[in-house]
Amino acid sequence: GQNIDQPTEMTATEGAIVQINCTYQTSGFNGLFWYQQHAGEAPTFLSYNVLDGLEEKGRFSSFLSRSKGYSYLLLKELQMKDSASYLCAVMDSNYQLIWGAGTKLIIKP
Amino acid sequence: TAGITQAPTSQILAAGRSMTLRCTQDMRHNAMYWYRQDLGLGLRLIHYSNTAGTTGKGEVPDGYSVSRANTDDFPLTLASAVPSQTSVYFCASSDGTGSEGNEQFFGPGTRLTVL
Numbered sequence: 001g002q003n004i005d006q007p008t009e010m011t012a013t014e015g016a017i018v019q020i021n022c023t024y025q026t027s028g029f030n031g032l033f034w035y036q037q038h039a040g041e042a043p044t045f046l047s048y049n050v051l052d053g054l055e056e057k058g059r060f061s062s063f064l065s066r067s068k069g070y071s072y073l074l075l076k077e078l079q080m081k082d083s084a085s086y087l088c089a090v091m092d093s094n095y096q097l098i099w100g101a102g103t104k105l106i107i108k109p
Numbered sequence: 110t111a112g113i114t115q116a117p118t119s120q121i122l123a124a125g126r127s128m129t130l131r132c133t134q135d136m137r138h139n140a141m142y143w144y145r146q147d148l149g150l151g152l153r154l155i156h157y158s159n160t161a162g163t164t165g166k167g168e169v170p171d172g173y174s175v176s177r178a179n180t181d182d183f184p185l186t187l188a189s190a191v192p193s194q195t196s197v198y199f200c201a202s203s204d205g206t207g208s209e210g211n212e213q214f215f216g217p218g219t220r221l222t223v224l
Contacts, residue, residue: 004151033212042199042215087151096167097213099151
């Protein structure tokens with residue numbers, strides 16, 4: 001079966017750094033996506049990795065290791081507005097996205 | 110630019126009734142998708158369409174049907190609603206045919222309660 005695992009909930013402090021991990025087992029791999037979803041809103045795209053390594057975009061970075069079936073999203077200089085759920089999704093061999101259940105990130109002042 | 114719109118925003122439906130959830134995008138994207146999101150579960154794909162005139166089944170298609178008569182619209186129909194279809198439904202679209210790793214853009218969602 002196909003499986004995406006990420007922690008259910010994490011707590012971090014404003015101004016700090018947090019790393020959200022995602023491990024996956026899918027039938028084929030055509031890239032990994034991270035989305036942000038604020039409560040009651042639609043998911044919005046954050047990053048896409050298809051090759052191994054780190055992709056940096058402002059305060060957010062995403063890392064991929066295909067051999068380990070592993071990715072992480074790194075958020076720096078946390079702000080209260082970063083309180084949201086972070087969704088990991090893998091594009092499988094049929095070019096369909098398989099989604100993790102999401103990690104709820106709570107930021108404390 | 111509106112992006113993707115969905116209607117209605119929310120709906121309470123009696124079990125056994127039919128309903129169509131509407132989705133319209135103005136970005137001229139080829140690919141469109143319907144997902145449901147339930148607490149504690151990831152988004153699950155119901156149906157998709159890679160281009161106008163074609164549709165395909167996702168992970169959880171039973172009890173749902175779709176059509177794609179043109180590029181902009183992708184309605185989702187529940188023929189005879191059951192309580193297990195209570196969920197938040199998201200429509201999404203992406204450029205290309207979905208095979209290029211293009212990001213998906215999501216509509217605001219429809220919250221459906223089946224009693």
